[in-house]
Amino acid sequence: MVKHTLTVLVENKPGVAARVTGLFTRRGFNIDSINAAITDKPDISRLTIVITSEREGGERQLEQITKQLNKLIDVIKISDITAYDSIERELVLVKVDAKPERRTEILQIVEVFRAKIVDIASESMIIEVTGDEDKISAMLTMLADFGIREVARTGKVAMIRGAKTL
Amino acid sequence: MTGAEAVLKGLETEGVEVVFGYPGGAVLPLYDVLYTSKIRHILVRHEQGAAHAADGYARVTGRVGVCIATSGPGATNLVTGIANAYMDSIPVVAITGQVPTTSIGNDAFQEVNITGITLPITKHSYLVKRAEEIPHVIREAFYIASTGRKGPVLIDLPKDVQVEEFEVDERAFTRAVRLRGYKPTIKGHALQIKKAAALIQASKRPVIYAGGGVIASDASPELRELAEMIGAPVTTTLMGIGAFPKDHFLSLGMLGMHGTRYANYAICEADLIIAVGVRFDDRVATDPSTFARNAKIIHIDIDPAEIGKIIRPDVPIVGDAKNVLRALIERLKGVDLDFSDWLEVIESWKERYPLRYNPKDGLKPQFIIEKINELAPDAIIVTEVGQNQMWAALYFNYKEPRTLITSGGLGTMGFGLPAAIGAKVGAPERTVIDIAGDGSFLMKCQELATAVENHIPIKVMILNNQYLGMVRQWQELFYEGRYSHTDLASRTDFVKLAEAFGACGMRVERIEDVAPAIRKALEIDEVVVIDFRIDREENVYPMVKAGSPLDEIIEDEEGVVEDSGDLCGMEKEGVVEVVD
Numbered sequence: 001m002v003k004h005t006l007t008v009l010v011e012n013k014p015g016v017a018a019r020v021t022g023l024f025t026r027r028g029f030n031i032d033s034i035n036a037a038i039t040d041k042p043d044i045s046r047l048t049i050v051i052t053s054e055r056e057g058g059e060r061q062l063e064q065i066t067k068q069l070n071k072l073i074d075v076i077k078i079s080d081i082t083a084y085d086s087i088e089r090e091l092v093l094v095k096v097d098a099k100p101e102r103r104t105e106i107l108q109i110v111e112v113f114r115a116k117i118v119d120i121a122s123e124s125m126i127i128e129v130t131g132d133e134d135k136i137s138a139m140l141t142m143l144a145d146f147g148i149r150e151v152a153r154t155g156k157v158a159m160i161r162g163a164k165t166l
Numbered sequence: 167m168t169g170a171e172a173v174l175k176g177l178e179t180e181g182v183e184v185v186f187g188y189p190g191g192a193v194l195p196l197y198d199v200l201y202t203s204k205i206r207h208i209l210v211r212h213e214q215g216a217a218h219a220a221d222g223y224a225r226v227t228g229r230v231g232v233c234i235a236t237s238g239p240g241a242t243n244l245v246t247g248i249a250n251a252y253m254d255s256i257p258v259v260a261i262t263g264q265v266p267t268t269s270i271g272n273d274a275f276q277e278v279n280i281t282g283i284t285l286p287i288t289k290h291s292y293l294v295k296r297a298e299e300i301p302h303v304i305r306e307a308f309y310i311a312s313t314g315r316k317g318p319v320l321i322d323l324p325k326d327v328q329v330e331e332f333e334v335d336e337r338a339f340t341r342a343v344r345l346r347g348y349k350p351t352i353k354g355h356a357l358q359i360k361k362a363a364a365l366i367q368a369s370k371r372p373v374i375y376a377g378g379g380v381i382a383s384d385a386s387p388e389l390r391e392l393a394e395m396i397g398a399p400v401t402t403t404l405m406g407i408g409a410f411p412k413d414h415f416l417s418l419g420m421l422g423m424h425g426t427r428y429a430n431y432a433i434c435e436a437d438l439i440i441a442v443g444v445r446f447d448d449r450v451a452t453d454p455s456t457f458a459r460n461a462k463i464i465h466i467d468i469d470p471a472e473i474g475k476i477i478r479p480d481v482p483i484v485g486d487a488k489n490v491l492r493a494l495i496e497r498l499k500g501v502d503l504d505f506s507d508w509l510e511v512i513e514s515w516k517e518r519y520p521l522r523y524n525p526k527d528g529l530k531p532q533f534i535i536e537k538i539n540e541l542a543p544d545a546i547i548v549t550e551v552g553q554n555q556m557w558a559a560l561y562f563n564y565k566e567p568r569t570l571i572t573s574g575g576l577g578t579m580g581f582g583l584p585a586a587i588g589a590k591v592g593a594p595e596r597t598v599i600d601i602a603g604d605g606s607f608l609m610k611c612q613e614l615a616t617a618v619e620n621h622i623p624i625k626v627m628i629l630n631n632q633y634l635g636m637v638r639q640w641q642e643l644f645y646e647g648r649y650s651h652t653d654l655a656s657r658t659d660f661v662k663l664a665e666a667f668g669a670c671g672m673r674v675e676r677i678e679d680v681a682p683a684i685r686k687a688l689e690i691d692e693v694v695v696i697d698f699r700i701d702r703e704e705n706v707y708p709m710v711k712a713g714s715p716l717d718e719i720i721e722d723e724e725g726v727v728e729d730s731g732d733l734c735g736m737e738k739e740g741v742v743e744v745v746d
Contacts, residue, residue, distance in 0.1 A: 015282075064474075073289075073345060073347050076346050
């Protein structure tokens with residue numbers, strides 16, 4: 001099982017995400033997460049796709065899907081940045097049970113993880129945490145003890161370190 | 167200018183002379199401007215026929231075929247035809263009407279999301295939201311369909327966009343297309359070509375394996391030049407038939423599941439495969455793990471995604487077949503190559519294992535094809551799918567590209583008749599013969615009306631065994647003769663059916679009537695249907711079972727030849743399977 005992070009620059013047009021994700025399904029890949037948003041250029045969007053290849057010959061399959069993606073007219077550029085030294089981040093909102101007597105404990109965890117409390121109610125709070133995969137999963141494990149009501153994740157975004165661009 | 171007028175202007179600018187279509191509510195504005203247009207419109211009787219006709223037209227002319235249908239069911243009826251063009255990389259532009267933009271998503275009357283439905287079977291597609299987009303959309307659609315690896319492009323036109331008035335910039339119709347995400351590689355990499363040339367020089371038993379890509383890039387002259395220059399044998403895929411003259415001394419005919427023995431043996435024994443415009447499809451590389459097991463492989467294709475998809479080549483070359491073959495020729499000019507020992511081996515296989523059938527027991531389909539070949543040697547042959555297709559591929563002597571029009575990748579029954587109509591429209595001076603099976607013919611026989619009403623005198627020759635023949639053959643060989651629902655025996659009278667449509671119908675049951683019937687069909691300037699009542703249980707041989715190596719060949723009892731056992735380094739046992 002190998003996780004791959006692909007960044008895909010596409011034309012900012014309706015239906016482009018469907019074209020891209022449709023290909024993954026057709027070639028037997030599961031998408032772990034996908035993030036899509038506009039870039040500094042208004043006519044270009046950037047997709048960050050995390051996939052796990054489970055099948056045998058996954059690497060070859062990945063090469064195939066990269067080539068197939070490249071054939072889409074609206075795909076401008078695709079890079080597998082897995083092997084690069086890169087910054088990877090995800091933002092997660094977690095709504096946890098937070099009765100007054102347990103709030104201090106939660107606050108401590110939030111502080112350790114350098115997360116933020118962005119909403120508070122009598123019985124619950126929403127925590128915003130940003131980080132890489134390890135940090136997010138560690139945080140979620142810790143918060144599970146308090147009772148997680150809801151989780152919303154952006155999916156991973158990534159960028160290669162240094163001056164190099166896509 | 168209205169959106170509909172812009173569509174027409176765009177089509178005219180692209181040089182479109184004919185479109186195949188069927189009107190309906192959501193394309194009324196477009197049909198209204200077509201009414202007085204100089205573009206010829208062929209009214210089909212089912213939208214699938216329009217897509218196949220556009221496809222057949224494109225295959226024969228090398229130009230972009232155009233089909234038009236209304237929204238909803240009109241659009242979905244195009245789907246099989248679009249998929250067919252996609253699988254065989256045929257340039258087609260399909261234009262569909264759509265409900266008004268204000269109704270999209272409301273499940274309006276005759277609304278389907280056709281761009282969504284066709285996403286995996288189009289090279290690209292457009293849902294046009296504003297009339298001002300039309301000039302560049304048409305331009306891009308034709309550019310994308312006809313360049314790189316060719317394929318179908320769909321343009322979905324909402325009804326309100328067709329009637330929308332807009333200020334037109336005339337230059338938009340002719341502006342060069344620039345797409346930053348689409349830049350096909352035409353020229354092969356020089357270093358790779360050098361490597362390929364070195365492999366050719368080092369080889370002793372090369373085989374050129376050529377496919378539809380050679381025809382798509384009009385590279386037949388280069389293919390022939392290279393083959394003759396280096397003296398290497400050439401086998402073609404079904405899609406590549408015609409790319410190399412079949413009666414050429416270097417020709418091995420078709421390879422694969424129903425390929426000639428000598429083509430398949432040559433692949434097994436070769437030490438180098440020069441694959442051009444092919445995709446190692448499972449009807450050719452029946453067992454990829456043993457395919458060309460003794461050979462190094464050079465793979466030339468315009469689509470990078472085909473390289474390494476099924477088989478890892480030793481030398482991949484991404485580029486246009488014509489361009490790359492030309493570069494190889496230049497590179498190898500003056501190089502002394504001698505493969506005569508290899509050609510001798512191949513010649514002995516050809517002598518020993520020719521294509522053969524048992525002429526006894528009734529009217530044989532192979533005999534009919536041979537007669538067609540004799541009486542109409544310059545015809546364009548269109549086929550349906552199944553046994554008729556394989557017999558037509560094996561027994562007609564194709565001499566030039568674009569003379570066999572057949573549904574290769576998708577294997578679409580019903581393709582032949584409408585594709586023949588498109589072919590005849592594209593090449594009116596040529597004889598166009600649809601070699602059909604009774605099953606396939608019935609799938610699209612309503613297009614006889616299209617042929618008759620538009621005076622498109624195609625000749626339909628039905629090899630009628632009253633079976634779904636190829637499926638029956640598999641049931642005979644692999645399902646213990648349990649002919650589950652493949653017996654089409656019925657009282658359907660194809661002669662009367664032809665006459666009902668205003669075509670000429672004939673029935674042939676005796677060998678001696680074959681030639682006179684074909685002759686008559688060729689003489690009269692009418693749509694003709696001949697119902698040949700062939701030997702019901704004739705099979706297509708040779709045959710390689712799906713998943714088996716190419717040298718495990720099945721023949722019928724009478725066709726079995728004593729095997730020498732020295733082929734492909736295989737043990738004597740098991741090389742030839744005899745069917746009981």
